Amino acid sequence: MEFNIAVLPGDGIGPEIIDETIKIMNAVGIKYNHAFTYINGLVGGVAIEKEGTALASDTLKMCQRCDAVLMGAVGDPKYDDPQAPIHPEDGLLELRKELGLFANLRPVKVYPALIDNTNFKPEVIKGTDFIFVRELTGGLYFGRPKRQWRTTRGRRAVDSMSYSEQEIERIIRVGFEIARTRKKKLISVDKANVLQSSRLWRQVTVEVAGDYPDIELEHMLVDACAMRIIQNPRYLDTLVTENTFGDILTDEASMLGGSLGMLASASLAGVPKAGSRTPGMYEPSHGSAPRRAGQDLANPIATVMSMAMMLSYSLGLVREASAVEKAVEKVLEEGYRTYDIMGEGKIKVGTRKMGDLITERV
Numbered sequence: 299m300e301f302n303i304a305v306l307p308g309d310g311i312g313p314e315i316i317d318e319t320i321k322i323m324n325a326v327g328i329k330y331n332h333a334f335t336y337i338n339g340l341v342g343g344v345a346i347e348k349e350g351t352a353l354a355s356d357t358l359k360m361c362q363r364c365d366a367v368l369m370g371a372v373g374d375p376k377y378d379d380p381q382a383p384i385h386p387e388d389g390l391l392e393l394r395k396e397l398g399l400f401a402n403l404r405p406v407k408v409y410p411a412l413i414d415n416t417n418f419k420p421e422v423i424k425g426t427d428f429i430f431v432r433e434l435t436g437g438l439y440f441g442r443p444k445r446q447w448r449t450t451r452g453r454r455a456v457d458s459m460s461y462s463e464q465e466i467e468r469i470i471r472v473g474f475e476i477a478r479t480r481k482k483k484l485i486s487v488d489k490a491n492v493l494q495s496s497r498l499w500r501q502v503t504v505e506v507a508g509d510y511p512d513i514e515l516e517h518m519l520v521d522a523c524a525m526r527i528i529q530n531p532r533y534l535d536t537l538v539t540e541n542t543f544g545d546i547l548t549d550e551a552s553m554l555g556g557s558l559g560m561l562a563s564a565s566l567a568g569v570p571k572a573g574s575r576t577p578g579m580y581e582p583s584h585g586s587a588p589r590r591a592g593q594d595l596a597n598p599i600a601t602v603m604s605m606a607m608m609l610s611y612s613l614g615l616v617r618e619a620s621a622v623e624k625a626v627e628k629v630l631e632e633g634y635r636t637y638d639i640m641g642e643g644k645i646k647v648g649t650r651k652m653g654d655l656i657t658e659r660v
């Protein structure tokens with residue numbers, strides 16, 4: 299089959315991890331007889347530099363025309379000044395909004411090969427395998443009002459955690475659909491003891507649950523969830539939550555897998571169903587790590603695993619996706635590690651070597 303892929307390497311380590319991911323994708327293409335055509339675009343700091351905006355309208359249109367979008371990372375300390383008029387992250391948020399990518403899937407898995415590599419007791423994290431469904435185009439990130447202003451008594455600022463029932467319903471449906479493909483247990487994470495938006499979230503969740511009698515539903519407060527993730531991660535299977543809660547909890551959860559460099563992510567514009575293709579953007583959950591850029595240090599695995607999610611969710615290539623996942627597992631079992639997951643007696647490799655090793659095993 300033939301596919302057009304929009305590729306947005308972005309900033310920092312973005313270009314390096316994307317290069318390796320494409321190398322691996324090409325190996326998939328050869329092995330399974332698919333032609334992937336890559337169309338490059340700019341987003342983030344590089345886009346600000348070359349085009350004066352974090353996401354040019356041509357780039358957005360190009361992404362809309364492609365079968366899927368593969369992104370590296372955005373973020374550049376040059377634009378860290380809160381007064382700066384544009385931030386690289388604006389490009390990413392605009393992409394999410396404009397492409398309607400409301401559902402962000404982040405699987406958290408503890409690989410047996412990495413079990414001794416984390417800050418946790420192996421017996422606590424062994425067998426951990428859950429997935430976050432994070433709402434991605436609403437809540438605190440996008441709600442209005444959102445501004446900073448001056449008053450006679452000093453400066454003030456506001457962000458709004460705002461949700462419509464439609465926005466809640468569609469993300470909850472994604473949660474239920476994903477739960478249906480797993481252990482049929484959905485945990486909805488909110489702060490309904492305090493926040494109005496969470497109370498609506500919980501009401502809508504209970505209403506939608508009526509359509510999914512086969513799925514067991516549990517509500518969990520976000521603070522309790524933060525605790526549960528490190529206290530008993532095996533308890534978790536499918537979780538669905540608000541944008542900011544999801545941002546915070548997924549970084550926390552990534553530590554179970556040994557590194558943020560292992561956490562893949564798929565951002566979808568629809569409810570994924572078996573046998574159907576959902577438009578989406580695929581990027582690692584980590585940032586651009588500017589201090590590590592250009593040194594052949596970065597761990598490409600989160601991006602590679604995101605690409606595997608792209609094969610399965612947006613291109614319908616489930617068998618190919620599992621080949622990539624198996625290749626990654628094999629490389630880890632053989633003891634190869636980038637610096638962030640390095641352990642005693644293991645073989646330390648750089649970004650490119652890690653890419654080559656995975657490519658050979660596809």
Ligand code: IPM
Nearest residue numbers: 372373387390545583584585
């Ligand atoms: C993530 C990142 C982004 C977010 C940043 C880069 C804007 O932290 O994808 O989790 O906050 O969503």
Ligand code: MG
Nearest residue numbers: 545546549583
């Ligand atoms: Mg984040």
